[in-house]
Amino acid sequence: MTQAPLFTATPSSMELHAGQWRGRLESLLGHGQAAGADLVEVFIERTDHLGVLAEQDTITNVSPSFGMGAGIRVFLGHRDGFVSTNDLSDTGLLAALDQALAMLGLQRSAPGTSSFDGLPALRDFATAKRAWLSQVPSLSETTEALLRGTDQLNRHGQHLQSRRGSYGRDWQSVLVAASDGTYAHDIRLHQTLGLNVLAADGEHRSSVGRRYGTTDNPDDLRQWDAEAAALDLCQSSGRMLYADYVEAGQFPVVLANRFGGVIFHEACGHLLETTQLERGTTPFAELVDQPIAHAAVTAIDEGLTGGAFGSIAMDDEGMESERTVLIENGVLKRFLSDRAGELRTGHARTGSGRRQGHTFAAASRMRNTFIAAGPHSPEELIASIDHGLYCKAMGGGSVGPTGQFNFAVEEGYRIENGQLGKPVKGATLIGEAKDVMPRISMCANDLELAAGFCGSVSGSIFVTVGQPHIKVDSITVGGR
Amino acid sequence: MANDLNAPALRNRLEQLARREGIGRWDLGAACSTDTSVQVDRGEAKQLKGAQRRSITVRVWNEAGLVGVTSTSDLSDEGLAKALVGAHDASAFGNKSDTPAFSPLATAPLVTLDQPLREQRTILELLETLKEAERDLLGRHGAIATVPYNGLAQRSSERIYLNSDGACRQQQLTTASLYLYARAEETGRKPRSSGAVRVAYGADDLDIAGCISEAADRTIAHLDYEPINTGHYTCVFSPEAFLDLIGAFSSLFNARAILDGISLSRRDSIGEQLAVPFLSIHDNGLHPANIGASTFDGEGTPTARLCLLEGGVLRNFLHSEATARAFGVAPTGHAGLGAKVSVGPDWFEIGPTPGVSGGEQGLDRFNARGPNPAGAEGLVVIDSLSALHAGVKASQGSFSLPFDGWLIRGGEQRSIESATVAGDIRKVLQGIIGFEGEAKITPSGLCPWVWIDNLSITGEA
Numbered sequence: 001m002t003q004a005p006l007f008t009a010t011p012s013s014m015e016l017h018a019g020q021w022r023g024r025l026e027s028l029l030g031h032g033q034a035a036g037a038d039l040v041e042v043f044i045e046r047t048d049h050l051g052v053l054a055e056q057d058t059i060t061n062v063s064p065s066f067g068m069g070a071g072i073r074v075f076l077g078h079r080d081g082f083v084s085t086n087d088l089s090d091t092g093l094l095a096a097l098d099q100a101l102a103m104l105g106l107q108r109s110a111p112g113t114s115s116f117d118g119l120p121a122l123r124d125f126a127t128a129k130r131a132w133l134s135q136v137p138s139l140s141e142t143t144e145a146l147l148r149g150t151d152q153l154n155r156h157g158q159h160l161q162s163r164r165g166s167y168g169r170d171w172q173s174v175l176v177a178a179s180d181g182t183y184a185h186d187i188r189l190h191q192t193l194g195l196n197v198l199a200a201d202g203e204h205r206s207s208v209g210r211r212y213g214t215t216d217n218p219d220d221l222r223q224w225d226a227e228a229a230a231l232d233l234c235q236s237s238g239r240m241l242y243a244d245y246v247e248a249g250q251f252p253v254v255l256a257n258r259f260g261g262v263i264f265h266e267a268c269g270h271l272l273e274t275t276q277l278e279r280g281t282t283p284f285a286e287l288v289d290q291p292i293a294h295a296a297v298t299a300i301d302e303g304l305t306g307g308a309f310g311s312i313a314m315d316d317e318g319m320e321s322e323r324t325v326l327i328e329n330g331v332l333k334r335f336l337s338d339r340a341g342e343l344r345t346g347h348a349r350t351g352s353g354r355r356q357g358h359t360f361a362a363a364s365r366m367r368n369t370f371i372a373a374g375p376h377s378p379e380e381l382i383a384s385i386d387h388g389l390y391c392k393a394m395g396g397g398s399v400g401p402t403g404q405f406n407f408a409v410e411e412g413y414r415i416e417n418g419q420l421g422k423p424v425k426g427a428t429l430i431g432e433a434k435d436v437m438p439r440i441s442m443c444a445n446d447l448e449l450a451a452g453f454c455g456s457v458s459g460s461i462f463v464t465v466g467q468p469h470i471k472v473d474s475i476t477v478g479g480r
Numbered sequence: 481m482a483n484d485l486n487a488p489a490l491r492n493r494l495e496q497l498a499r500r501e502g503i504g505r506w507d508l509g510a511a512c513s514t515d516t517s518v519q520v521d522r523g524e525a526k527q528l529k530g531a532q533r534r535s536i537t538v539r540v541w542n543e544a545g546l547v548g549v550t551s552t553s554d555l556s557d558e559g560l561a562k563a564l565v566g567a568h569d570a571s572a573f574g575n576k577s578d579t580p581a582f583s584p585l586a587t588a589p590l591v592t593l594d595q596p597l598r599e600q601r602t603i604l605e606l607l608e609t610l611k612e613a614e615r616d617l618l619g620r621h622g623a624i625a626t627v628p629y630n631g632l633a634q635r636s637s638e639r640i641y642l643n644s645d646g647a648c649r650q651q652q653l654t655t656a657s658l659y660l661y662a663r664a665e666e667t668g669r670k671p672r673s674s675g676a677v678r679v680a681y682g683a684d685d686l687d688i689a690g691c692i693s694e695a696a697d698r699t700i701a702h703l704d705y706e707p708i709n710t711g712h713y714t715c716v717f718s719p720e721a722f723l724d725l726i727g728a729f730s731s732l733f734n735a736r737a738i739l740d741g742i743s744l745s746r747r748d749s750i751g752e753q754l755a756v757p758f759l760s761i762h763d764n765g766l767h768p769a770n771i772g773a774s775t776f777d778g779e780g781t782p783t784a785r786l787c788l789l790e791g792g793v794l795r796n797f798l799h800s801e802a803t804a805r806a807f808g809v810a811p812t813g814h815a816g817l818g819a820k821v822s823v824g825p826d827w828f829e830i831g832p833t834p835g836v837s838g839g840e841q842g843l844d845r846f847n848a849r850g851p852n853p854a855g856a857e858g859l860v861v862i863d864s865l866s867a868l869h870a871g872v873k874a875s876q877g878s879f880s881l882p883f884d885g886w887l888i889r890g891g892e893q894r895s896i897e898s899a900t901v902a903g904d905i906r907k908v909l910q911g912i913i914g915f916e917g918e919a920k921i922t923p924s925g926l927c928p929w930v931w932i933d934n935l936s937i938t939g940e941a
Contacts (some may be wrong), residue, residue, distance in 0.1 A: 052819065055740060058577060061820035062570045066562070067535075067553035081603075083530040096532070103528035103603050143573055162875075163739040166485055198742055198875050205876040207742075248710045248902075248938035266510050278521070279628040281663065359531055364603045396870030402663065402671045404884045408870050428871060428880040428900055430938070432670075478900035478938035 016173045018122045018185050026175040028097055030116035032074055033179050033185060035106045039075040040097075041178040041339075043316060044068075044088070045358045047171065048133060054146035054165040057154070061169045062139065069358035072096045076104040078344050082361040114282065119183040125313035126173070133171050135218035142167055145221050151197055152230030158238055162198040167191070167221065170387070170462075172357075176318035184318035190309065190462050191220045192451060199237045206240035206425070207412055208233060208393070213309040213451030215462065221297055236393060236411050246424035246479035252388040253384055253429065253472050254381045255416065256444040259450040261465035262394050264299060265369050267405035267433040270332075272301075272326050273352075273364040274341025275457055283403055283434045284332055292332045294439035296374055299327040301336060303351060303367035309451035310367040310463040317353035317362050324350045326369075330438075338364040356459025363458040370466030374443025378469040381442050383418040389427060389477055390415050397429075406430045406478070428478035436475060444469035485512050485534075485638050487650055492884050493557070498540070502788030505541035506564070507582065507643035509778055509817040510534075510555075516600065517633035518607045520614050522626060528603055534824075536560070539580070540567040546574025549819040569818065578819050580738075583801040583811050586647035591766060593773055597636075598654045606632050607684060610658075613688050620696035623703055627695075629661035629675065634683050641780040641817075649776045656683040660695040664703055672705065672895070674698035674864075674884060679771045679923050685736045687873055698863070701886070705895035708887055713860040713911070715901065715935045716845050719920040719927035721883070723828055726761065727924060728872040728879070729905045733763075733788045733796075735803035736823040741820065742875045744906065745794065747807065755792035755909035758832050758839040763785050763798065765813070765826030769921040773827070778817035783808030783826065786812050791833045792853025798823050811872050828925035832915055840914030843931055846891050858889035860937055862901060877905045899939040908932055 018183060025042055033038030046068045047476040053061040070093060081103030083096040098108055137145070149165040170190045177183050196209035210233050214220045255263065257387070276282040284292055293299075303312045303321030312321045317339050325333050337345070338353030341364045354361035390413040397407030407429045414421035449466035490510060516628050519526040534701040538560075548571025550563045601609075612633040617627055629744040634656040641649040661675030676694035680686045715723065729744075732754070737743035764785040765773050776782055779801050787795045799807065800815030800823050816822040832839065845859055863885045871881040880902040886893040916929035 058575055059573050060578065062573045063549055063551070063818060064566050065551035066566075069553060079525050079528075081528040081530075083532075085532040086555075087532060092532075096530070097532045099603075103525075105532070105604075112801045122777075125749075137568070139573060168840060190699075207873060207875045248936065250940075257604075257638065261820055278526070280626050282626045308541065314714050359533070361529070381790065396867075398675065398867040398870055400882070402673050402868060404882070406867050406871065408880065426878055426880055426902060428882075428902070428938075430882065430900060430940075476938065476940050477880075478897075478902060480902050480936045 016175050016185065017382050018124065018175060021175060022119060024093070026118050027114065028072070028093055029177060029179045031108050032097055033116045033382060034109050035101050037074045037076055037101065037104070037106060039179050040174070040220065041073045041182070041317065043071040043358055043443070044175040046173045047357065050169045052146055052167045054143070054150050056163055056268045057147060057150060059143045059147065062296040068366050070096065071358040071361065072100050072106060073361055074100040074426050075343070079104055080340060086361040096227060118181060119177055120181050123184040123318070126185050129187040129216070132187060132189045132218050136169055137221045142221060142313050145224060145226065149226040149230060151199055152227045153195065153234060156231050157197055157199065157234040159199045159201045159241060164196040166194040174314065174316065178318065183320040184314050186314050188215065188312070189218060190215050191217070193221065193224060195233050197233060197237050199241045201231045201241060204241050206237050208236045208240060211451060213462065214307045215308050215309055215311050240411055240425055243423035243425040246389065246427040246477060249477060250474050250480040251477050252385045253475055253477070254385065254388070254390045255390045255467070255470050255472065257444070257446050257468050258395050258448045259452070259465060260470070261370055261450065261467035262397060262403065262452065263407055263429065264364060264371055264467060265454070265463070265465040266397050266407070267436060269301065269366050269369045270399055270456065271403060271433055272336055272349050274335050274337045274345045275363050277335060278341065287332050290332060291330045292434065293327050293330040294440050295330040296443050297327055297437065298372040298442050300325055300364050300372060301368070301369045305368050305449070308368045308449055312367060315351045315353045315362070316355045319349055319351045319353065321351045321367065336364045336366065340360050348432040352457060352459050356461055360458040363456070365456060365458060365461055366454060366463050368449060368464040368466065370447060370449060371443060371468065371470060373445050373447040373468045376442050376444045377444055378444045381444055381469050381471040382397065382415055382420060384442065384471065385415045386417055388415040390420055391429070403432050403434065405433065426479050430478055436472060439473040440470050441473050442471040485633060485640050487640050487642065487648055487774055490640065491642050491648070493560060494564070494642070497561050501564055501568060503540045503564065505644050506539060507641070508536060508538045509639065509641050510536040511637065511639040513635055513637035515633065515635045516603045516606060517631055518603060518610050520550050520610050522543070522822070523611060523615065525607055526921060528607065530603065536563065538563045538567045539819065540571055542568060542571040542574070545579060546571045546576065547580055547819050548572070548574055548810055571937060574819060578802060578820070580802045581805070582643050582645055582647070583779040583781040585782055585811055586643060588782050590775045590782050593766065593775055594768070595653060595773070596681050597652060598684065600634055600636055600654070601683045606854050609683065609688070613658070613660060614766060615694055617662055617692050617696055621664065621700050623664040623666050624662045624696065625661045625665060627660055630659060632658050632683065641776060641778070643780065647780050649780045651775055652896065654681055656680050656686055658686050658691050660691055662695050662699040664699050666703060672699060672700055672702040672917050677923060680858065681771060682709065702884060702895040705897045707897045708899050708937060710938050712934050713858070713937050715862050715932050716916065717861045717862045717930045717932065718864065719929060720922050721865050722830065722930045723922060723925045723927050724865050724868060725879070725908070726828060726830065727825065728868045728925050729874055730825045731790055731874045733798050733825065734823050735797040735799045735807060738797065739803060744877050749794050750796070751855050752794050753792050754794045755789055756839065756912045757792045758836045759789060759909065759912055760831060760833040761789040762829040763825045763827065764829050765828055767829065767926065769926065770827040777813045777815045779815045779821065781811040781812065781813045781815060784814040791836050798825060828927070830925065830927040840931065843916040845888050845916065858887045860896070861886040861888060861893065879903060879905065897940060902936045902938065
């Protein structure tokens, strides 16, 4: 093994000041275009993260991190090569470009052969955001807020064996340049708070959690109502501690608003990304302008709602965000598309090219995804069911490669004769999107969004899910 | 090797920076890697990826003995200095009641593993190999139309652990992996999918033919399916499925989780009969079949084989330095690196306890031996579990998980259309009937087929 120098000669221009980067980016793009690439895209980022954990009445972990890196993507026809690196020196970036070119059988040519015209004026979405990192709560404020949260859990909870509060703050500055004239800069700020409890009484146990999150609001933590959050969580924990296991079978269910929308996100939303079209794994491929859901269902994905966890001023390919109607009155209208998706499937880009960071190529991904409000009250939905299940809080879930989904119900109640009954635990909802979407027969008028993380082909990204209360006429409920 | 961590230079630089900042005690973990990977779609390149990664995590102890940490991918002078100062700032919020220290084993001798460092193939060579594998798999059955999830990847990596007391650990590794998940569809029937994975030290060592055959066989075996009645069944877990289940409940053995109050075990659980008396579980990161084994953990403690369950009795917990100190034992080599150090398993060895009788012998799901294989409801074979991140409540002991598998009646098997298996891990461990076949080596451990009585299955019949 060679003993290369330890310390990379990274220039001070690693700061994402577009003026300092313009020449270097133009050089890279020019080299790529001269080598024969159809399109070259460079994504540069700097990140600053803080994670804090409080357990019981003690701060047990503070984990700051920061980083930088670049992702270079080269397209030739329908093919692309992608290389990421932490080395932002000229040498490091050129080596990454060379590797990406070589993946497509291309080679950098002699200097001076580029016909690249240069980048246009920067589209700077970050002009009002530069001070955010200095405006976020200090570490002292953060730890105090979390300890206030775990203290409120102690005040309101019973039989609590474990109380946890967690905080995550992610700041990201991104610069995107491409040989098609894209040149854009943005700063993103995401903050998330989580509370979790484990209650135990003899053989009875319940573990429940809640997560809250916003984007682009440095004061978010300062505005957090720790008592209300703790009270909500402790009430759920108390109800679930002595709950019976749910019986398995096929039932009508009512899914609560907010995080109930995770089912639509996972079971249907992913199937409306062009990534799935490219793989041939969506059953909706040929169904644009045809009904795929009950007429009661209109579904939207957008990146515009102020403060919502999935909102983005521009996507990770430099395209401004937009509102995309996916399903209108049950009829499929659009797929979510990114640059590669448009190239390979023909569906126009929707500002949905997203990635966790520089180590991932962008892919078509969701932003704030929700089922629109309907005309009913939540009570009307429950009253319409003789024997079924009310899913007040959902846990996580997943979708298999053939479209089958499953979701854990964190807090459930029986519905008997149109009334809410006893709490039940251990329920899992199982089905397939194309079977279940036509069975969403009623939507209530209480749409709300909830923050979450979505893991997929381009990494873990910030999203919101959402819906009003909805009724599914029949679904398989896994239990004991 | 394309990596370039320079341990002596890193130590010198950290020592200089620490002196400048008045920091007397520090340690760090650093890692770098180069990765290349390819995906294909029906004979064409789908995605070609390369990555160079570097990262470092620095811990410092302040004047009050409290610990702070910072991580970065910026290994420039400026980045390292910022990380060191950041860790020192964070140490003001260190946990007084649970402060990590250097592992007493951070300078103990390490075993030497036979881990050959393989030459990295060019990405175009990887691409051709994967195209050929996909073509072969597509040709195995008319119903296999695509291989939507596939990938061939290789990595060359290096990691280091250093501390201000002079510990210096360093390990280089090359690995390669192949996964093929095929999708098959017959007219008028639902699509079915299954696959296989292989890992090795280099792309040339991968068992590509075996991976193709396994992916094809498993996919084809699920083509003819039917729904299953909801009820309670005797279940046969594949080695992969049982290892996944035990891994999901590894907090049973995790001293960190016990101290945090989120494990089903307690500090005084050692010696308890947790499972049937003929079950043993060891954690053995050093097993020769564990491709990618580490000889030391995040704190520099040597990796070692550890008995977790013997004769069904809980014998040991997995420890970091801090948890070991709290329990009055030695660290076991299962730590990460942080202000609060995480603990996790490496690679399980699961099987019968030598010399202990009990449990059914010679079980065979295809022959009418063993409990109820030909009974009215039949025997459920759990081939693979899904959604472990969502369907497992480790702190409660409960699980409800979708699975791919088969129903066996009268010695004949038929794929199950869609179903979940639910239960309590403590009852599972006490409900083991016996084992079938020899232990199989998988990427996450070693295990035979495991028969378990009376598990709840929810189907769609």
